[in-house]
């Protein structure tokens with residue numbers, strides 16, 4: 001596969017309202033969007049980093065049974081996933097599965113900001129949850 005860049009870093013937080021002031025007032029980033037992704041049971045807040053296209057995505061759980069709530073229960077707040085931008089996501093997933101990697105998503109699904117996304121299982125990726133993202137409008 002060919003990764004173009006880091007699309008975003010996903011950080012699990014207890015509360016967007018409590019976390020956002022640190023990113024805005026201390027790191028000097030601007031929260032430009034808050035979006036709920038109901039299917040993932042999360043509310044997200046996005047920040048662009050400087051002149052780059054890389055973003056920080058804060059993730060607040062909307063459901064005690066959701067992946068983010070379970071992550072925080074087990075590990076506390078922190079870096080939850082790294083997302084890479086790719087082109088041809090379905091083909092990338094097929095080739096990755098052929099290499100014996102455990103996929104959480106065999107086909108892309110809709111993530112925040114209209115991106116097509118798919119996760120690789122952390123058991124196959126040295127313990128780091130990895131998300132692959134494709135912008136369908138590019």
Ligand code: CMX
Pocket residue numbers: 010037040042057059067068070071074080081104111112117119121122123127128129131
């Ligand atoms: N990073 C690394 N390891 C993780 C992890 C993460 N984010 N989340 C879970 N794990 C590990 C757990 O520690 C556990 O390891 P052990 O078996 O060694 O204890 C194992 O994976 C299984 O975890 P679990 O708590 O039992 O939870 P599940 O199997 O129910 O779910 C996972 C794990 C990764 C499949 C789930 O977190 C998931 O589906 N994540 C993808 C969805 C997601 O995170 N969405 C939020 C992002 C929204 C967006 O960007 O659009």
